[in-house]
Amino acid sequence: MLWHIGNTTVRTPYRLRQALIALQGTSLNGNLHGKEKENAFASLLHESEVVDVQRLEADPDSDVSDLGRKWRSALSQLGFITYNVPGELLTQASAGIPELSGRSFEITPNGYRLIRSEPITAQQECFLRSLLAYRIPSPIESRYDCSPFNPLKFVIDAMFELQALGSESSLSFAEFALFIQTTTPTDGVRAIAEQIIQFRQRKGNWTGNLRNFFRQEYRETVLKIHPEVPEEKIDTKAQTLDDYADLSFRYLKATGLFRSKGDGIALNSAKIEEANKIHEREETQYDDAAYLCNLWTGAQLPTDDEATAAQVVESLSRQIAAKGEAVEPVKPGQDISIKLFVLEERLLHLEEMEYYKNQAQQSEEISAWMKAFLEGSAKLPNGSTIRIPKGEAPAYLEWIIWRSFLAINSLQNAPWEARRFQVDQDFLPISTAPGGG
Numbered sequence: 001m002l003w004h005i006g007n008t009t010v011r012t013p014y015r016l017r018q019a020l021i022a023l024q025g026t027s028l029n030g031n032l033h034g035k036e037k038e039n040a041f042a043s044l045l046h047e048s049e050v051v052d053v054q055r056l057e058a059d060p061d062s063d064v065s066d067l068g069r070k071w072r073s074a075l076s077q078l079g080f081i082t083y084n085v086p087g088e089l090l091t092q093a094s095a096g097i098p099e100l101s102g103r104s105f106e107i108t109p110n111g112y113r114l115i116r117s118e119p120i121t122a123q124q125e126c127f128l129r130s131l132l133a134y135r136i137p138s139p140i141e142s143r144y145d146c147s148p149f150n151p152l153k154f155v156i157d158a159m160f161e162l163q164a165l166g167s168e169s170s171l172s173f174a175e176f177a178l179f180i181q182t183t184t185p186t187d188g189v190r191a192i193a194e195q196i197i198q199f200r201q202r203k204g205n206w207t208g209n210l211r212n213f214f215r216q217e218y219r220e221t222v223l224k225i226h227p228e229v230p231e232e233k234i235d236t237k238a239q240t241l242d243d244y245a246d247l248s249f250r251y252l253k254a255t256g257l258f259r260s261k262g263d264g265i266a267l268n269s270a271k272i273e274e275a276n277k278i279h280e281r282e283e284t285q286y287d288d289a290a291y292l293c294n295l296w297t298g299a300q301l302p303t304d305d306e307a308t309a310a311q312v313v314e315s316l317s318r319q320i321a322a323k324g325e326a327v328e329p330v331k332p333g334q335d336i337s338i339k340l341f342v343l344e345e346r347l348l349h350l351e352e353m354e355y356y357k358n359q360a361q362q363s364e365e366i367s368a369w370m371k372a373f374l375e376g377s378a379k380l381p382n383g384s385t386i387r388i389p390k391g392e393a394p395a396y397l398e399w400i401i402w403r404s405f406l407a408i409n410s411l412q413n414a415p416w417e418a419r420r421f422q423v424d425q426d427f428l429p430i431s432t433a434p435g436g437g
Helices: 015-023 034-047 054-058 065-077 087-095 109-116 120-133 151-164 173-180 189-205 210-225 231-253 269-280 288-297 306-322 336-361 363-375 393-408
Strands: 258-261 264-267 377-379 385-387
Touching (some): 015 109, 034 054, 087 288, 109 120, 109 288, 120 336, 151 189, 151 231, 151 269, 173 210, 173 231, 173 264, 189 210, 231 258, 264 269, 269 306, 269 336, 306 336, 336 363, 363 377, 363 385, 363 393
Antiparallel strands (some): 258 264, 377 385
């Protein structure tokens, strides 16, 4: 089995918010059935500059309904719009949600929450609510042949299990591709963690070119999940493993729970308390109607509980204090959720200041990113290859220029005031700066 999170057409999760903003207030909201509406949706996304549809540039009358369907699917998979499930199930799932009329493909409460979320931390909360509710298989994604599970919790559980076994709790790109997305919790989280540790040992003992090591590991995994695949198709199937891992990494990071570590991911230290609470939760099984209702409204977060929110505030306070800044304790009667958001932003700003001060030593890396922008790919000083993500060249150009100014190292204002585009927890660009500023 091979699973992934998200939709291969929409590789940048944050663009889903832009699509929802374009969709709201139009006659297509809750009215996306049929080829004509699918074409209209794709045209709307093009006109709203959510996606650049080259076919429409060449011929305004082009059939782009396939693109409309793919974006509709991406929004419905994560519960930001309702899905075209059978009528009775749609009625049951919508019954307890006053904001819904019972139509297919209308924006859900969690979709509207994402529309209203301007700060990146607020957007990440929406994705976290979505991915905490998300299960595969489901009434929306029925192609998987396994017991329903929550991919987000599965990844977190695997990281905690690695830690419990005395190994590094992060997951490299290859480890995720080979051992996480090819298994489910029914395979046993401990057994999967042990396989990853054995993989690390094999890699450490390998004396030849590591490229040959990875090629061998990928071939063995492909043949394990596709024993019937002919020799000439193995490399293509191996590339699919990487494509799906890249996609899942993007959606997992959009929750804010993870940060980049090398070519992989690790738990975000600022969110470690939340991750631990998710790890401790029992997996909840839903009937179809309850699942859809939970997906469309967004799952309850650990921090919705005041006691847990207080623990997270304490954790953030310790991290801020470790960076040399004092934090006032929560005052009696103070809204703990507001305090939490304030501290999250403060910690991000402190980390961005550290990032800014480090840019003067990153001129070679910045030059490599500029070369990647101009030529499609480049090598970083550490030897790893970088590429500008498809469709994100304008955002990365602004980001490279911003980093160049940071490297000059004489800002008179804060680094977050020296950009108008948003960055994620790894200080990578999410979108371009808004026009007209």
